[in-house]
Amino acid sequence: MHTLALATDIADLMDKPKKKRAASQLKDEITAYKRRRILEEASHFFFLNGYEATTLDSVAEQLNVTKPFIYSYYKNKGELLYEICQTGIQLSLTALEEALSVEGTASEQLKIVVERVARIIIENQRYVTVYLREEKSLLPEDARRIRELRHAFDTKLAALLEKGKRTGEFDVQHPSRTAIWVSGLLSWIALWYHEGGRWSATEVVMDAITMVQKMVQPAGAPHA
Amino acid sequence: MHTLALATDIADLMDKPKKKRAASQLKDEITAYKRRRILEEASHFFFLNGYEATTLDSVAEQLNVTKPFIYSYYKNKGELLYEICQTGIQLSLTALEEALSVEGTASEQLKIVVERVARIIIENQRYVTVYLREEKSLLPEDARRIRELRHAFDTKLAALLEKGKRTGEFDVQHPSRTAIWVSGLLSWIALWYHEGGRWSATEVVMDAITMVQKMVQPAGAPHA
DNA sequence: CATAATTGCTACCCTAGAGTATAAACAAAG
DNA sequence: CTTTGTTTATACTCTAGGGTAGCAATTATG
Numbered sequence: 001m002h003t004l005a006l007a008t009d010i011a012d013l014m015d016k017p018k019k020k021r022a023a024s025q026l027k028d029e030i031t032a033y034k035r036r037r038i039l040e041e042a043s044h045f046f047f048l049n050g051y052e053a054t055t056l057d058s059v060a061e062q063l064n065v066t067k068p069f070i071y072s073y074y075k076n077k078g079e080l081l082y083e084i085c086q087t088g089i090q091l092s093l094t095a096l097e098e099a100l101s102v103e104g105t106a107s108e109q110l111k112i113v114v115e116r117v118a119r120i121i122i123e124n125q126r127y128v129t130v131y132l133r134e135e136k137s138l139l140p141e142d143a144r145r146i147r148e149l150r151h152a153f154d155t156k157l158a159a160l161l162e163k164g165k166r167t168g169e170f171d172v173q174h175p176s177r178t179a180i181w182v183s184g185l186l187s188w189i190a191l192w193y194h195e196g197g198r199w200s201a202t203e204v205v206m207d208a209i210t211m212v213q214k215m216v217q218p219a220g221a222p223h224a
Numbered sequence: 225m226h227t228l229a230l231a232t233d234i235a236d237l238m239d240k241p242k243k244k245r246a247a248s249q250l251k252d253e254i255t256a257y258k259r260r261r262i263l264e265e266a267s268h269f270f271f272l273n274g275y276e277a278t279t280l281d282s283v284a285e286q287l288n289v290t291k292p293f294i295y296s297y298y299k300n301k302g303e304l305l306y307e308i309c310q311t312g313i314q315l316s317l318t319a320l321e322e323a324l325s326v327e328g329t330a331s332e333q334l335k336i337v338v339e340r341v342a343r344i345i346i347e348n349q350r351y352v353t354v355y356l357r358e359e360k361s362l363l364p365e366d367a368r369r370i371r372e373l374r375h376a377f378d379t380k381l382a383a384l385l386e387k388g389k390r391t392g393e394f395d396v397q398h399p400s401r402t403a404i405w406v407s408g409l410l411s412w413i414a415l416w417y418h419e420g421g422r423w424s425a426t427e428v429v430m431d432a433i434t435m436v437q438k439m440v441q442p443a444g445a446p447h448a
Numbered sequence: 449c450a451t452a453a454t455t456g457c458t459a460c461c462c463t464a465g466a467g468t469a470t471a472a473a474c475a476a477a478g
Numbered sequence: 479c480t481t482t483g484t485t486t487a488t489a490c491t492c493t494a495g496g497g498t499a500g501c502a503a504t505t506a507t508g
Contacts, residue, residue: 052276184412
């Protein structure tokens with residue numbers, strides 16, 4: 001750690017090392033890119049055939065590389081699965097947090113939350129579906145971390161419902177249980193939506209908004 | 225077919241063959257029982273570890289038998305999966321049909337439908353979860369048959385929503401799309417409910433009823 | 449009690465696929 | 479133009495598990 005920081009300081013003073021540092025930064029970016037590409041193709045196969053049924057040979061073939069190539073960027077198959085699951089839930093959680101950071105009433109915020117999260121889920125269906133389907137294939141430790149992220153999602157959503165309940169905008173008797181139904185409704189999109197299917201992404205997102213609004217709407221309230 | 229019916233007729237007239245027939249009937253029942261037990265344990269493992277990750281050796285061990293025992297009752301692993309998935313969707317479909325056969329208004333029927341289907345899903349969580357998760361592991365032909373059953377479910381549910389829309393009991397702009405959200409909400413129970421967890425089966429069922437009622441409730445309607 | 453039929457088990461085959469040791473190809477440095 | 483380090487491929491190993499051939503044990507029948 002210390003040694004590395006020192007080397008960096010020196011690099012800022014001298015010329016050659018600076019160049020070296022720039023080169024190694026580029027290399028890091030390329031490495032990151034390769035990892036991303038591997039993840040992308042792996043998630044594609046995991047989504048279509050399931051984790052266990054997918055061979056790393058087939059993923060390698062799709063990328064026009066060989067299996068040892070993958071193993072030089074990922075420790076093993078399980079690490080790939082973990083990163084895919086992590087991406088799936090983290091994207092949803094980030095979308096939720098960003099939506100919550102928009103100022104507004106609870107109803108307005110909820111609408112934005114559902115819209116953004118639904119969109120993210122549709123755009124990243126592979127990752128979200130794998131995360132929902134393959135939890136049992138994760139190492140216990142990895143599964144725990146994923147569950148923590150999901151729990152954070154549900155908790156933040158519950159807090160929003162709680163807020164709306166206080167202001168009288170929502171009629172929910174039990175915010176944290178309702179949050180699970182709402183997050184289930186959103187998750188369901190990943191399991192069910194089919195690109196180029198009967199209904200467009202926009203229709204599905206709009207439907208999701210309507211459904212969630214109805215689920216929390218006080219009896220006798222007009223529509224938003 | 226004809227030959228068999230004839231043989232049965234003769235059996236009713238003679239004594240020895242009658243006994244034989246009774247004996248073979250008992251044997252059939254025993255065979256059916258063994259098949260059921262195998263299916264039960266297999267579904268348990270498929271539910272916990274997933275289809276691919278489950279070995280038939282482990283299923284056999286759980287039953288205190290050996291792998292060839294299983295193979296003398298099922299053609300292969302895929303047939304087990306198919307029967308489990310079939311059970312999962314068929315139970316839900318039957319529950320739906322029975323609920324629909326109860327006379328009443330659309331609202332009353334919907335309530336009964338959600339209650340019964342939710343209960344069946346909770347009671348048969350293993351089968352339903354495997355059916356939802358492992359479609360990709362089915363042979364194409366088997367997958368088609370399962371999808372047909374699911375489609376029948378969604379169609380019957382959509383018809384009920386349509387009926388309620390006509391009578392003005394429900395506010396749904398698109399019954400067949402709403403049916404998918406409702407059936408998704410019900411499916412979500414299987415993926416999420418945990419026996420002995422934070423919430424009881426009864427709470428979950430009651431919640432499901434409430435959520436569905438709100439999803440279809442006209443704006444400004446009082447609660448049922 | 450002997451013989452036939454059924455039922456289950458022992459002991460195996462064989463393939464597929466995760467993971468790796470090692471060599472080649474290539475790039476960078478001097 | 480050599481040398482050194484890095485990146486990727488070739489060519490394996492090894493195990494796990496689906497599936498089966500053939501034998502043993504059990505049960506029914508004459």
